[in-house]
Amino acid sequence: MNDPKDVRIRLLSWLLRSPLGLRLVQALLAGRPQKPHHHVSADFFLEMARAAYASRTRPVVWSNIFVPSELFWGLGIVPFFPETWAGLAASMGLSALGVSQAAALGYPVDLCTVHRSAAGLRVSRLFPRMDAVVATSHTCDLASQMLSNFAHAEGKPFFLLDVPQRENKEAVDYSTAQLQRLIEHWCETLGIVFDLDRLRHALHLSNKARTLALEVAMLREAQPAPLRGSGMRDQLGMLTAMFGHPSGIRYYQTLRDYTRQRITSSQPEQTLQRVRLYWMHLMPYFESELLSHLEDDLGGVVAWEEVSTIWWDELDERDPLRSLARKMVSLFFNGPIQRRAEMALRLIQRYHCQGAIHFSHWGCRQSAGALHVLRARLRQEGVPLLILDGDCIDPSNLQLGPLHTRLEAFIEMLL
C-alpha cells in the first residue's frame, strides 16, 4: 500500500474527509475493547479530524507539537500536528507509504522518519487542508523546517516562534511579544477575532487537566506499577494537543480513575514486575515485540516515561500569553542537556527506577546528540543507562534481534 493511488489509501482519504465516514470510524472504535481513557482520546482525535478534514467552519493551522495547544483552542482554531498524525499513521501501519512518498519527493533518507513520513502522508492527501502554519524553533530543527516547507508548497502563511534556549525573564518577554504578534498575524490572515476571555478559559481548562494529570503521575508512583509503560506511548500526543480543550479534563479524569482502580483492586496491568525503569524519548508507535518482550518476558516495568512529564507550572489565567511563553521556554528538551539529565534524575528517584532506557529514534539529533554526557551524569548517581537505537515510525528500521539481546543483558545486570 505504498502508492497514494492504491484504492485503500483513496478510501482512507475519503473516510477522513467525509462526515459520514468519520461517524463510521467512531462507531467502529467505540465497539472495540479499549481502556476507558482510550475512548476519550479516540473521540477527541476524531473530533479534531472532523473539524480539520470534513468541516470548513474553523481555520486549520498546522503546527509542531510544542506550540501550546491552549493557544489554538483559546482562539477557536483547529490545530493539526503532522508529527502526532505521523505517529498515528505508524500505529495504523501506514509508515511505509509516508516514507516512500517522501523519498519520491527528494527527502534524503537520513532525516528523521517522523517528518519524512509526514511529508509523504501530506502528498498522499492523507492530511487535511491548511490555512496557515506555525512552528517553534526550539527542540527539533526539522519540525519547523518541514512545516515551513509545507507552507511554502501550499502557498500558506508561515509564522516562526523563535524560542530562546535560556529560561529567564528576557526569554519569556521575547516569547510573549512574539505570541502577541502571532495573534495579530492570525487576526489579519485568518480573520479570527481575539477574545481574551476565551483564551483565559482555555488556560482554565488546561490547569484543571494539569491537576488531574499530576494526580495520575502521583498514582503511578505505586508499587507494583498500576499501568504498563507501553500503553502510555501516546502520552506525548495527549500532552501537546489536549490541554485547553474540555477533552483534556475528561481524559485525565478517566485515566486517573482507571489508574486508581487498578491500584485499589490490586490488578496491575503488567503482572510480571521485576525491575523498574525510566524510559527516555519516544517508543515505537507501531505494535512491536520490543516492549512486550521487555514487559512480559523480562519483567521490565516502565514506571515512568520522560515524555509523559508535565513540565510546565500552573498557567496564570490573568496573564495568558506570558504563561504560554513560559510553558514553551521551560520545556525540558530545550536548553542544555543538563536540564533533561536533572529531570531524569528526579524522576528516577521519584519512581524508584533501577535503570533508564533511551530509545534513540533514527535521525533525531537533538535527543541523541548528547547521550554521552547524559549517560555519564546518570552513572555519577549510580543509574545505568541503556541506549537502544531504533525507529519509532518505520518498523523496517527496528532490528529486534540485537535489541532483545541488549535488553536481556541490561535487565540481567540490574537484577
Added chain:
Amino acid sequence: MKAYTDNGPTVGLFSSFVPRELLFALGCVPVRVFPTATKPTLAEMYLPRNFCALTRNLLASFLEEERPRIQAVIFTDDDDSSRRLRDVWAEYVPVPIWGYLEVPRTNDSLAIRRFASLLADLSREIESHTGNKLTVGHLRSAIAVYNEQRHLLESLKASWLRGNLPTLLYRNLRRLALTEHPQRANEALQHQVNAMSASMPSEVQVNKATDAGTRLLLIAELATPTSVVRQIESTGARVVTEVSDLDELSVAQQVPEKGETLEDLLASLAEAHLTKPPAPRTRAIRRRLDYLAQLARDRGAHAVICAYSKFCDLPLAEYPLLQAEMERVGIPVLLLELEDEVLSGQHRTRIEAFLEMIRHK
C-alpha cells in the same frame, strides 16, 4: 588598537552570526574554526555516527590537537547539532567556553532588539574573562577594521568574477580573512588588491575568461571542500558564486560606525548580522529561494552543486524545495552529502557525470 589586540586571546567561533567586531573590541582575536581532522574518528566516542559530519569533524579536530591555538570558544544556538556539540564540548574539550550567544532566527525589530541586548550580555561575559572593558571608541574602531576587510573582500570578489583571480586563491584569501588577526589579514588582502590593480588585464581578456565553460553556483554550510572546487575547475567549469559562510553568507554590507553609544553600535551589528543573506536556520524558505534564484541569475549560473555535510538536517530538509525551484527555471542541481574534505570515488564520478550532462544540454 593594534598594540592592544596583538597579544589578546584567540577565540574560536563556529557561526557567522557572532559579530567579530565585538570580540576584537574586547581585545580578543576572533577566528572562525575550520575542521582540521582528516577523519571524525575521535569524535565518534562522544557524538552519534549519524550526526552532522561537519560538527563531528570540528570536535575531532580539537580532540586531536595537543596544543590548540585557540584559547576559548563562543557557541551559538544555530541548530540542533551546535546545541549538542556545546553539551559535549563543555564536558570533554579542554578549551573553555566563554559565551553562548543565542541568535534569533527572525529579523524583525523585535528580534534585532533582542539580539542587540544579547550582544551586550555576551560582551559582559567576555569582559569578565579578558578584564577589558567594551567602550564606544574600541567598538567603533573594530567595526572600521572589519568594514575595511569587507571592502577589500568585495574588491577581490569583483576581480575573481572578472576572471582575474583564480578561484582557489580567492577562496584562500576569504579563509584567511576569517581565520587570521583582522589587521594582519587586511594587510594581506590589501597587498593582493594592489597586485591586481598593477596587472589589470584588458577588457577583452576579461570577457574571455568569464564566458568560458559551465558556470556553477555552490551551496554549502561552512565552505565547499577544496577538493570539490578543484575537481569542478579541472574540467574547465567555473565556480561563479559560493553560498556559504566562507563567502555569500557572511556580512558583506558596511556596518554603520557612527553610533554615539554602545547601544547604537550593538544595534547596528545586530541588524547587519540578522539581515545578511538567509541561511536555512531562518526557516524563511521563500526569502531564501528568491535569494538563491536571483544570485543564480545575476551570475549567469548554469547549474547548482549543493555540497552538504552528511546528516546536516536543515539544508538537507530544504533541498527538495531548492531543487524544484531551480529546476523550474532550468537550472539542474546536484546534491553531495559529504563526510569530510576528501572526495570519494563515487562523489568524483557523480560530479563528472553531472558536469558532462550540463555540457551536453
